[in-house]
Amino acid sequence: MQGCDASVLLDDTANFTGEKTAGPNANSLRGFDVINTIKSQLESLCPKVVSCADILTVAARDSIVALGGPTYTVPLGRRDSTTASLSAANSNIPAPTLNLSGLITAFSNKGFTAKELVALSGSHTIGQVRCTSFRARLYNETNISDSFATSLKSSCPTRGGDNNLSPLDVTSPTSFDNAYFRNLVSQKGLLHSDQQLFSGGSTDSQVKAYVSNPATFRADFANAIKKMGNLSPLTGTKGQIRTDCRKVN
Ligand code: HEM
Structure with missing residues (x-):
């Protein structure tokens, strides 16, 4: 929820609360397996180079193109968050009941x-x-x-x-x-x-x-x-390149 940083991919653990259980996401978001498969293939070919946030952004673009939509360039180099915000996911995602x-x-x-x-x-x-x-x-x-x-x-x-x-x-x-x-x-x-x-x-x-x-x-x-894919990316020394999109390194 802080930007395009793959925070949504993090699983809950005993001492970490992610965004997957937020009201708008629970029982709704799907396709995590697709991202995890891409990640594991990239990690075996070229470890710690391509972030989960970049994978998500490119996968979204390529899915749109595969279904006949427009193409566009995706700047790369986003890094992955080490945090997530359940409260922001609950309050910032627009509800389908909005006027x-x-x-x-x-x-x-x-x-x-x-x-x-x-x-x-x-x-x-x-x-x-x-x-x-x-x-x-x-x-x-x-x-x-x-x-x-x-x-x-x-x-x-x-x-x-x-x-x-x-x-x-x-x-x-x-x-x-x-x-x-x-x-x-x-x-x-x-x-x-x-x-x-x-x-x-x-x-x-x-x-x-x-x-x-x-x-x-x-x-x-x-x-x-x-523009949406470029929302507050983590760059430089901020964040990390996760080796598993489901958890911080
Ligand atoms: C305008 C405000 C928006 C609202 C209120 C909204 C709401 C929703 C809701 C309620 C669902 C279905 C959730 C469920 O029943 O499990 C959904 C699905 C979806 N939304 Fe939105 N959405 C909005 C904007 C967007 C935007 C900006 C995008 C992407 C650019 C997007 C892409 C999608 C896609 C692809 C699905 C289908 C996901 C699937 O098949 O699993 N939506 N949206």
Whole structure:
């Protein structure tokens, strides 16, 4: 939570509290095995050179490219934290229940504009969400397409099934495209926070612009995620290069 320093990868131990059990992360974050495998392969080929923070940043870029999204250069040389902050993870990660003003504030607190908020939210063109993260929208909100809501209710009932997954982008869940924004215009945003970006407020026009001009979305997204990867990196003698992403050396 202090920046792009791989603190999120640290496991809890008897005398160390990490961020994995924070409310927004617990039972949600996944794919740690992929990072750990990359790390162990790098450590056997070239020990103590590539940090876990650099692995995460490059893996994010390469995953976006593999699914058809834009490419961008990733400056390297981040070092890994020796600390983590459960309290910051609990308080700084924006909740899916936030309204537009809350989302804008959360991003502004980290130095991002409202325009960058909308561009970065376009990453919800891939990935999956647990029922518990969108149940209230499904059953209580009115700015949701009827057919879309109906299609989700069997895997996300009013009770039970909290961890059942649904795609964030109902139309093309494994393509990094601008369908997320088209979905918002048809009231098919899965999270309350997603639909907030197109609900009669100041960001509606940008959502529409990304629908009609996918190249603008690609360019804006690439710039914004590059900026996110450069948030307060540890360099020089700060931090360390972990040999195992799950624990400090
Ligand atoms: C705008 C504020 C944001 C909110 C409120 C938000 C909220 C969420 C929530 C609640 C989930 C699902 C968690 C679960 O049910 O387990 C999720 C998943 C995801 N989010 Fe966001 N998110 C935001 C911004 C972002 C940004 C900036 C990115 C990346 C640039 C991002 C990338 C993803 C991805 C890829 C997934 C799917 C993960 C998977 O399939 O395991 N989100 N987000």
